Amino acid sequence: MDLNQLSLQYKNELLDRVIPFWLNQSQDKEYGGYFTCLDREGNVFDTDKFIWLQGRQVWMFSMLYNKVEKNPLWLECARQGGEFLRKYGHDGNLNWYFSLTREGKPLIEPYNIFSYTFATMAFGQLSLATGNSEYADLARKTFDIVLSKTANPKGKWNKAYPGTRNLKNFALPMILCNLSIEIEHLLDKAFLQETIDTCIHEVMDNFYRPDLGIVVENITDGNELSDTFEGRLLNPGHAIEAMWFIMDLGQRLGKPDLIAKAAKIAVDMVEYGWDPVYGGIYYYLDRKGHPPQQLEWDQKLWWVHIETLISMAKGYQLTGSEDCLAWFKKVHAYTWEHFRDNEFPEWYGYQNRRCEVILPLKGGKWKGCFHVPRGLYQVWKTLEKRDQ
Amino acid sequence: MDLNQLSLQYKNELLDRVIPFWLNQSQDKEYGGYFTCLDREGNVFDTDKFIWLQGRQVWMFSMLYNKVEKNPLWLECARQGGEFLRKYGHDGNLNWYFSLTREGKPLIEPYNIFSYTFATMAFGQLSLATGNSEYADLARKTFDIVLSKTANPKGKWNKAYPGTRNLKNFALPMILCNLSIEIEHLLDKAFLQETIDTCIHEVMDNFYRPDLGIVVENITDGNELSDTFEGRLLNPGHAIEAMWFIMDLGQRLGKPDLIAKAAKIAVDMVEYGWDPVYGGIYYYLDRKGHPPQQLEWDQKLWWVHIETLISMAKGYQLTGSEDCLAWFKKVHAYTWEHFRDNEFPEWYGYQNRRCEVILPLKGGKWKGCFHVPRGLYQVWKTLEKRDQ
Numbered sequence: 001m002d003l004n005q006l007s008l009q010y011k012n013e014l015l016d017r018v019i020p021f022w023l024n025q026s027q028d029k030e031y032g033g034y035f036t037c038l039d040r041e042g043n044v045f046d047t048d049k050f051i052w053l054q055g056r057q058v059w060m061f062s063m064l065y066n067k068v069e070k071n072p073l074w075l076e077c078a079r080q081g082g083e084f085l086r087k088y089g090h091d092g093n094l095n096w097y098f099s100l101t102r103e104g105k106p107l108i109e110p111y112n113i114f115s116y117t118f119a120t121m122a123f124g125q126l127s128l129a130t131g132n133s134e135y136a137d138l139a140r141k142t143f144d145i146v147l148s149k150t151a152n153p154k155g156k157w158n159k160a161y162p163g164t165r166n167l168k169n170f171a172l173p174m175i176l177c178n179l180s181i182e183i184e185h186l187l188d189k190a191f192l193q194e195t196i197d198t199c200i201h202e203v204m205d206n207f208y209r210p211d212l213g214i215v216v217e218n219i220t221d222g223n224e225l226s227d228t229f230e231g232r233l234l235n236p237g238h239a240i241e242a243m244w245f246i247m248d249l250g251q252r253l254g255k256p257d258l259i260a261k262a263a264k265i266a267v268d269m270v271e272y273g274w275d276p277v278y279g280g281i282y283y284y285l286d287r288k289g290h291p292p293q294q295l296e297w298d299q300k301l302w303w304v305h306i307e308t309l310i311s312m313a314k315g316y317q318l319t320g321s322e323d324c325l326a327w328f329k330k331v332h333a334y335t336w337e338h339f340r341d342n343e344f345p346e347w348y349g350y351q352n353r354r355c356e357v358i359l360p361l362k363g364g365k366w367k368g369c370f371h372v373p374r375g376l377y378q379v380w381k382t383l384e385k386r387d388q
Numbered sequence: 389m390d391l392n393q394l395s396l397q398y399k400n401e402l403l404d405r406v407i408p409f410w411l412n413q414s415q416d417k418e419y420g421g422y423f424t425c426l427d428r429e430g431n432v433f434d435t436d437k438f439i440w441l442q443g444r445q446v447w448m449f450s451m452l453y454n455k456v457e458k459n460p461l462w463l464e465c466a467r468q469g470g471e472f473l474r475k476y477g478h479d480g481n482l483n484w485y486f487s488l489t490r491e492g493k494p495l496i497e498p499y500n501i502f503s504y505t506f507a508t509m510a511f512g513q514l515s516l517a518t519g520n521s522e523y524a525d526l527a528r529k530t531f532d533i534v535l536s537k538t539a540n541p542k543g544k545w546n547k548a549y550p551g552t553r554n555l556k557n558f559a560l561p562m563i564l565c566n567l568s569i570e571i572e573h574l575l576d577k578a579f580l581q582e583t584i585d586t587c588i589h590e591v592m593d594n595f596y597r598p599d600l601g602i603v604v605e606n607i608t609d610g611n612e613l614s615d616t617f618e619g620r621l622l623n624p625g626h627a628i629e630a631m632w633f634i635m636d637l638g639q640r641l642g643k644p645d646l647i648a649k650a651a652k653i654a655v656d657m658v659e660y661g662w663d664p665v666y667g668g669i670y671y672y673l674d675r676k677g678h679p680p681q682q683l684e685w686d687q688k689l690w691w692v693h694i695e696t697l698i699s700m701a702k703g704y705q706l707t708g709s710e711d712c713l714a715w716f717k718k719v720h721a722y723t724w725e726h727f728r729d730n731e732f733p734e735w736y737g738y739q740n741r742r743c744e745v746i747l748p749l750k751g752g753k754w755k756g757c758f759h760v761p762r763g764l765y766q767v768w769k770t771l772e773k774r775d776q
Contacts, residue, residue: 039678039679045678048616106549107552109548160495160497164494165489288433291427291749291752295687295747296683297746297747361679
């Protein structure tokens with residue numbers, strides 16, 4: 001396997017097939033922002049606008065502009081989406097809605113903390129691309145709100161009765177690992193260091209359970225395991241994705257031990273999550289082997305496999321782990337065979353356990369211009385062995 | 389096909405295999421109430437208690453006691469569950485939680501209107517079984533609260549931004565069709581008539597769309613179709629189940645035209661929802677053929693097929709429809725082949741599109757002592773051609 005050749009394969013897929021798809025098919029030239037509900041060929045089948053995906057696409061095109069090429073079409077795509085988000089995405093006090101109508105009217109209230117985190121990512125990169133200090137302010141202020149909400153991210157929409165079973169979820173500390181270095185240029189150094197230390201501690205000392213060798217999705221507020229549906233839940237893709245965020249932090253902080261530990265955990269989670277019968281990584285598992293709540297538990301999702309490629313590529317590049325290389329090869333073959341659409345651009349997102357397409361869309365409510373292009377970019381750059 | 393023989397098959401399955409399963413495996417002798425998370429063999433794998441399922445099991449055992457046999461074990465099973473529900477199920481003001489811990493501490497807040505409707509059903513039947521007027525009061529007062537919440541069933545947990553897209557959902561009027569005659573003995577006659585008229589109007593004139601020949605899950609508050617994820621959503625099982633509620637109302641009101649219309653709609657929805665490749669009825673569809681949001685859309689669920697058996701049996705018994713009979717035979721063969729567990733009692737709940745078991749449980753967060761035994765009872769009695 002020629003890694004330079006592979007690197008080029010990821011680069012070409014990104015620049016020749018995936019980015020043109022979003023640039024040409026998703027921009028709403030009339031109202032601004034992006035359509036993300038796109039069928040197999042790229043036709044719009046629904047016009048609602050989801051803040052997660054609006055923010056992620058602003059981030060994606062800004063990042064490519066900042067790191068790959070000063071393409072004015074990319075900048076304009078990012079800028080117009082950023083303007084739509086700035087005008088309509090929040091309630092005036094940076095409480096970011098979950099979704100909007102095509103025209104920008106609020107549809108779903110700001111109950112979801114990740115609308116805030118992806119708005120932060122978006123305006124962080126867009127401020128770098130444009131030099132516009134208003135965007136930098138939006139990112140910094142929204143990040144402060146995210147941190148103020150960590151104890152109860154859903155606020156008044158939280159349906160858990162207070163005090164009976166206080167669980168905390170893996171997703172927020174995991175995302176903060178990535179977000180803190182994403183907007184490093186906007187943060188005070190001491191504050192950045194403190195935030196990073198907290199996230200690493202949460203992920204590696206609390207949600208990772210060395211006795212079980214796995215990362216769990218929910219633990220008690222006293223950092224104990226919980227023998228409940230939520231407490232038994234595993235999301236291997238989440239855990240594996242978090243490990244490349246940790247490897248990035250390890251590089252940033254010069255901590256090879258942290259990188260090696262993250263690479264090892266990532267391999268363990270791929271092995272744990274791999275379906276020995278049909279291949280691919282399960283979406284959800286119960287750590288005690290009980291039936292999970294999620295009916296979609298055995299499905300194979302695009303992002304799980306793409307994030308695994310990033311973690312295995314980084315693990316190999318940074319530590320030389322042969323396990324990472326072997327899993328990279330195996331998941332690469334599986335992912336390109338099952339998720340890439342050889343006839344039309346962009347990739348499929350949702351397969352059943354047998355890796356048959358169950359939703360023939362290229363974008364929807366949760367799949368947008370994010371995991372596929374970010375993954376192609378990350379693997380391209382990692383296999384090139386350049387700095388990210 | 390000998391319908392008397394079939395009737396006996398349903399009766400024996402109910403009384404010899406399904407009811408003993410719940411009677412013996414689900415009762416919590418220490419704290420009261422019922423365990424519903426039971427694996428294939430009936431072992432408890434999680435002890436949380438879900439108000440939907442607590443209420444439904446109280447109803448089931450009370451109903452069997454009232455209509456089948458004065459079995460003291462059934463009455464005691466209903467009574468102890470009713471006491472657990474009365475003591476711990478609500479906040480003191482008949483706001484019914486969604487779930488509790490094993491001991492009865494509130495876990496999830498009263499955001500879900502169906503916790504209220506199933507509590508009403510439970511105490512309505514239990515009041516008949518016991519003659520206890522306190523239970524009758526609980527049912528009547530909770531029913532009043534349900535009706536007061538129809539405009540915004542989720543209350544403060546509603547995440548829809550007010551005014552942008554006001555949709556109403558099929559499930560509540562559908563359940564009220566059934567619930568109003570369930571607690572008929574507790575209601576004022578004029579009020580009952582008005583409630584029934586409103587429900588029938590909502591279901592048959594608003595959610596049923598004669599131009600499309602289908603029942604949709606969500607419409608605007610002005611009774612228009614909505615070209616959105618929610619507005620395009622179809623849940624064939626829901627629509628088919630509602631049609632036997634309507635047939636029951638048609639019998640109650642002496643309206644053969646209403647019965648014939650409901651039987652015809654039920655057949656249309658079975659035909660619409662049937663999977664021509666692997667058989668069985670899809671869980672969700674998009675009426676325009678776009679990808680639905682639900683990743684589980686192509687799965688085959690037990691309740692969909694059992695409710696279809698009831699509707700087809702009633703449609704045939706009440707109207708003589710040959711279509712109903714033909715579909716009854718087809719769905720009967722499919723359901724008994726795929727959902728019945730021939731080795732251990734009770735039935736499987738969750739199959740993938742190919743009708744392979746994906747969750748080998750007999751009960752969980754949503755599957756309890758309800759659709760299987762209610763369906764067996766209804767088909768038994770319908771095929772016997774006795775009054776229900």
